[in-house]
Amino acid sequence: MTQTKTRSRRESVGRHTLIRGDALNVLRRMPAASVDVAVTSPPYNIGLAYRSYRDRRTENDYLDWMADICAQVARVLKPGGSFFLNIAGSSSQPWLPFELMVRLRDIFVLQNHITWIKSVAIDDITHGHFKPVNSPRYVNRNHEHVFHLTHHGDVPVQRLAAGVPFTDKSNIARRNHAVDRRCRGDTWFIPYETVQTRKQKFLHPGTFPVALPTACLTLHGIDAQSVLLDPFMGTGTSLLAAEEMGIRGIGVEIDTRYVAVARERLREKISAQKTSS
Ligand SMILES: C[S@@+](CC[C@H](N)C(=O)[O-])C[C@H]1O[C@@H](n2cnc3c(N)ncnc32)[C@H](O)[C@@H]1O
Structure with a gap:
């Protein structure tokens, strides 16, 4: 399928703005320094079957395009903002995420490099889900990258809000901690929910769980005025996280x-929130 070149169309759903359009064109028209947190998972250039986008560019074309997108994200990001870029390589293109990061060195500082673990085997028990790689050469790919990019590498992060309680509570008094919480570190185990059908995955080949953008927003820290941007919104998962946390997306x-799927998911979430409050 070819990429759509038509004009963009914008709509409001609750406090959020959904724009059907090309990310680069839309970003170019957005005001500078207007976004607090950008969270996105772009196409990975691995041939996924999206409906309107052909996920198979030449490597250089892909890297040039992503560098242009990220330069625009930098322009619209506030000085103290955070850009969380979720991406993964593949067995045939293992260097791609790292090559993209090298290209972004002139635009951003890589402040944190988080590994999103989708599945892990602890002893003999497997937790989470992954897409099996059927190969005599490669092991299954159970993780993806979340690159935390900032303008100058000096954005304070909410280590404890995004953290975990101590397992050994004696640490609290021994090490003089004010609260029973410590930093989670740079490995985040966030499994997909178990699903049986493609419909439960919103008929989309590459979504992330709501808990991923939620963790990014929590780590950056938000207030009621914060604005989230996802330039590759897909089925609207990042905006669901924004809605849950009471900010605009x-x-x-x-x-x-x-x-349409994003609109529907958001409407359902907004009405569920109204019913429960
Ligand atoms: C990895 S998916 C994002 C999935 C999303 N995180 C979710 O949970 O649903 C990437 C998305 O980028 C969209 N896309 C591809 N090219 C685009 C472009 N030029 N502008 C905006 N979106 C684009 C694809 O249609 C796809 O839905």
């Missing part, structure tokens, strides 16, 4: 049907 997606 702006999502851009090239495919009309994925925008």
Whole structure:
């Protein structure tokens, strides 16, 4: 399928803005320094079957495009903002995420490099889910990258809010901690929910769990005025996290049907929140 070149279309769903359009065009029109946190998972250039986007560019074309996108994210990000870029390589393109990071060195500082663990075997028990790699050469890919990019590498992060309680409570008094919490570190185990059908995955080949953008927003820290941006919104998962946390989200997606899924998911979430409050 070819990429859509039509004009963008914007709509409001609750406090959020959904834009059906091309990320680069939309970002170029956004005001500078208007976003607190950008969280996104772009196409990885691994041939996933998206509806309107062909996920198979030449490597250089892909890297040039992503560098242009990220330069625009830098422009719209506030001075103290955070950009969480979730991406993974593949067995045939293992260097791609790292090559992209090298290209971004002139634009951003890599403040934290978080590994999103989708599945892990502890002793003989497997936790979480992964797509099996059927190969005599490669092991299954159970993790992805979350690159935390900032303008100058000096954005304070909410280590404890995003952290975990101590397992050994004696640490609290021995090490003089004010609260029963410590930093979670740079490995985040966030499994997908178990699903049986493609419909439960919103008929989209590459979504992330709501808990991932939630963890990013928690680590950066937000207030009621904070604005989240996801330039590759897909089915609207980042905006669901924004809604749960009471902030405004702006999502851009090239495919009309994925925008419709995002709209529906958001409406359901907003009405569920109203019912429970
Ligand atoms: C990895 S998916 C994002 C999935 C999302 N995180 C979710 O949970 O649903 C990448 C998305 O980028 C969209 N996309 C591809 N090219 C685009 C472009 N030029 N502008 C905006 N969106 C684009 C694809 O249609 C796809 O939905």
